[in-house]
Amino acid sequence: MGRAVEQLNRRLLRARDAIDRGYARPLDVGAIAAVAHLSPAHFSRCFRDVFGETPHRYLQRRRIERSMFLLRETGRSVTGICSEVGFASLGTFSRTFRAIVGESPSGYRRGHGPVVAPHCVQMAHTRPLRNSAVPEKPTSPRSH
Amino acid sequence: MAVIAKVNVASLYVLDKEEALDFYVGKLGLEKGNDVQQGSYRWLTVRVAGGGTEISLEEPGPPLHDEATAEQLRALITKGALGGLVLVTDDVRAFYETLKARGVTDFTQEPTDHFYGTDMGVRDPSGNAIRILQQG
Numbered sequence: 001m002g003r004a005v006e007q008l009n010r011r012l013l014r015a016r017d018a019i020d021r022g023y024a025r026p027l028d029v030g031a032i033a034a035v036a037h038l039s040p041a042h043f044s045r046c047f048r049d050v051f052g053e054t055p056h057r058y059l060q061r062r063r064i065e066r067s068m069f070l071l072r073e074t075g076r077s078v079t080g081i082c083s084e085v086g087f088a089s090l091g092t093f094s095r096t097f098r099a100i101v102g103e104s105p106s107g108y109r110r111g112h113g114p115v116v117a118p119h120c121v122q123m124a125h126t127r128p129l130r131n132s133a134v135p136e137k138p139t140s141p142r143s144h
Numbered sequence: 145m146a147v148i149a150k151v152n153v154a155s156l157y158v159l160d161k162e163e164a165l166d167f168y169v170g171k172l173g174l175e176k177g178n179d180v181q182q183g184s185y186r187w188l189t190v191r192v193a194g195g196g197t198e199i200s201l202e203e204p205g206p207p208l209h210d211e212a213t214a215e216q217l218r219a220l221i222t223k224g225a226l227g228g229l230v231l232v233t234d235d236v237r238a239f240y241e242t243l244k245a246r247g248v249t250d251f252t253q254e255p256t257d258h259f260y261g262t263d264m265g266v267r268d269p270s271g272n273a274i275r276i277l278q279q280g
Contacts, residue, residue, distance in 0.1 A: 118258070120253075
């Protein structure tokens with residue numbers, strides 16, 4: 001029993017790492033589920049059990065964290081950052097950003113400058129918290 | 145005034161000491177430090193060749209942990225929720241190629257440039273996060 005849990009966790013962690021590496025691309029749940037050797041539906045359920053949120057929500061927070069980083073550290077346009085972190089439409093990006101961060105991307109940029117901490121520390125610790133008020137679309141094979 | 149002179153040993157939880165040894169020595173190229181069997185306990189450490197801080201590879205389990213605690217720890221290790229390491233190399237891109245040639249596939253990040261240097265990420269077989277940094 002314990003051993004099976006550990007092996008499943010480890011495979012799900014590998015899949016989560018794949019989400020973190022490929023955040024800029026459209027989410028292909030089938031491909032990510034295959035990393036964990038699970039069917040897409042089973043994968044999403046197991047992922048939620050182990051990490052406390054769906055793969056789609058995990059990816060959303062990663063993308064928003066990356067966009068916050070780029071807003072703080074670069075002078076790139078909001079539109080450019082939106083597509084750079086994997087959002088297909090500016091409307092979805094702005095809506096998701098506001099729902100998770102509580103302000104608009106440009107408002108956030110005005111209030112924040114560069115953070116002096118190693119990149120991995122920023123990725124881990126400046127990722128926005130889960131906000132249960134954020135509406136979540138059901139996970140679909142190629143969702144944005 | 146007495147001060148602490150050095151970090152001598154730091155501990156890292158792993159699922160399996162032999163598997164970890166193969167990774168840290170066989171893949172990352174660290175050297176084995178201590179390997180002492182005392183009864184049922186194997187004191188096993190790895191370190192950068194030539195000395196420095198030893199990393200003690202520890203498995204959850206008795207007599208330190210009851211089985212329920214050990215099971216919780218193993219679940220946390222495999223979720224990537226416990227500690228990790230930051231290591232330094234003089235050429236991270238070359239080292240990335242070396243790791244790939246040695247069959248390592250569990251990368252969390254390819255070599256990436258930052259203002260403080262270039263780093264990459266990889267997981268050990270248990271799920272611990274390892275950052276490898278080239279400073280400068």
